[in-house]
Amino acid sequence: MLWRERIGRYGYLAPAALFAASIALVPILVTFWLSFHRQMPIFGISRFVGLENYRFLLEDARFWNALGNTAYFAAFSVVLELGLGLTFALLLNRQFRGRAVARALVLIPWAVPNVVAARFWEWVYNADFGVLNYLLGIKINWLGDPLWALHAAILADVWKTTPFVVLLLLAGLQVIPEELYQAARIDGANAWQLFRHITLPLLKPVILLVLLFRTMDAARIFDLIFVLTGGGPANETETLVVYAYKLLYRTLQFGYGSTLSVAAFLFILALSLAYLHQLRRAWELRG
Numbered sequence: 001m002l003w004r005e006r007i008g009r010y011g012y013l014a015p016a017a018l019f020a021a022s023i024a025l026v027p028i029l030v031t032f033w034l035s036f037h038r039q040m041p042i043f044g045i046s047r048f049v050g051l052e053n054y055r056f057l058l059e060d061a062r063f064w065n066a067l068g069n070t071a072y073f074a075a076f077s078v079v080l081e082l083g084l085g086l087t088f089a090l091l092l093n094r095q096f097r098g099r100a101v102a103r104a105l106v107l108i109p110w111a112v113p114n115v116v117a118a119r120f121w122e123w124v125y126n127a128d129f130g131v132l133n134y135l136l137g138i139k140i141n142w143l144g145d146p147l148w149a150l151h152a153a154i155l156a157d158v159w160k161t162t163p164f165v166v167l168l169l170l171a172g173l174q175v176i177p178e179e180l181y182q183a184a185r186i187d188g189a190n191a192w193q194l195f196r197h198i199t200l201p202l203l204k205p206v207i208l209l210v211l212l213f214r215t216m217d218a219a220r221i222f223d224l225i226f227v228l229t230g231g232g233p234a235n236e237t238e239t240l241v242v243y244a245y246k247l248l249y250r251t252l253q254f255g256y257g258s259t260l261s262v263a264a265f266l267f268i269l270a271l272s273l274a275y276l277h278q279l280r281r282a283w284e285l286r287g
Contacts, residue, residue: 028265031258031261031262031265032258032262034254034255034258035053035054035255035258035259035261036048036049036050036051036053036255037049037053037254037255037258038052038053038255038256039253039254039255039258040252040253040254040255041252041254042252049255053255053256053258053259054259056259057259057260057263062235062238062243063240063243063260063263065235065238066235066238066239066240066242066243067240067263067267069150069236069237069238069239070219070221070239070240070241070264070267071219072150073150073153073154073218073221073225073239074215074218074219074221074271077154077157077158077161077214077218078211078214078218080154080158080162081157081158081161081162081165081214082165082210082211082214084158084162084165085162085164085165085166085168085169085210086165086169086207088106088162088166089165089166089169089170089172089173090173090199092106092166092170093170093173093174103170106163106166107163107166108163109159109160109161109162109163110160110161110163110164110167112160114160114223114224114227117156117159117160117224118156118223118224118227118228119227121152121155121156121159121228122143122227122228125142125143125152127139127140127142127143127144130142143228143229143233144233145233146233146234146236149229149232149233149236149237150236150237152228153224153225153237156224156228157218157221157224160224161214161217164213164214165210165214168206168209168210168213169203169206169207169210171206172202172203172205172207173199176198176199176202176203180198181194181198184197184198204282205279205282208275208278208282209279211275212272212276212279215271215272215275216268216271216272219240219264219267219268219271220240220241220264220268221239221241222239222241222242222245225237225238225239225242226242226245231243231246240260240263240264240267241264243260244257244260244261244264247260248261
């Protein structure tokens with residue numbers, strides 16, 4: 001009877017599992033298949049080229065520029081978000097009057113749709129009428145200057161997604177037993193020692209989880225960059241996903257665009273696996 005019950009349970013789950021797998025796997029498999037072809041429907045071109053697209057990818061200076069922009073954007077934004085998020089989470093974890101209101105206000109940027117947030121920052125950065133130039137008393141073309149454009153996009157992303165980091169870290173802080181802090185204070189530990197020896201070690205799995213989510217999200221950034229700069233000026237803010245979009249939907253190079261999509265997928269997958277490895281080690285040490 002036991003094996004019949006197991007078959008019955010798996011039988012109930014099978015349709016949903018197959019449906020979910022088809023949604024996730026079929027686009028990936030089709031993209032891999034297209035990456036081995038020269039596919040340009042607008043010119044009637046469709047032929048198998050093997051690894052030719054990947055060979056060209058390794059020689060494509062624009063690809064390496066997009067990869068560098070993606071890595072820089074992800075690293076810079078995630079580090080800033082983690083630092084600010086941890087700071088705000090520690091403050092919001094304290095007891096003070098109006099804490100509930102403060103927690104609600106912190107989440108407002110995260111609730112704003114990405115395109116709306118991008119338009120908001122586009123006005124903030126406006127060279128002629130922008131609030132930022134007005135407050136600083138200067139005139140800089142933040143989104144048109146190659147030196148500032150990517151950093152301006154990073155600042156907008158940090159504003160938008162830091163609340164998400166705060167929310168996860170605050171949840172992690174809530175489950176740390178207060179008795180540990182009380183015992184450490186009795187032993188004479190100061191605030192820094194409490195943070196270093198209790199808060200940080202017990203919060204490490206949550207921090208790694210935050211890094212995993214945010215790095216994956218930042219590495220596939222599209223809408224914010226696309227609305228703010230479109231990848232310009234001179235491709236200085238063009239990320240892997242933006243470059244792939246231009247190839248696939250503007251020039252209809254389905255073959256090489258799919259190759260670039262595969263490269264972006266593998267890049268994000270490698271980062272995810274590295275974080276998951278560290279996350280598993282953190283949980284093993286904690287257990």
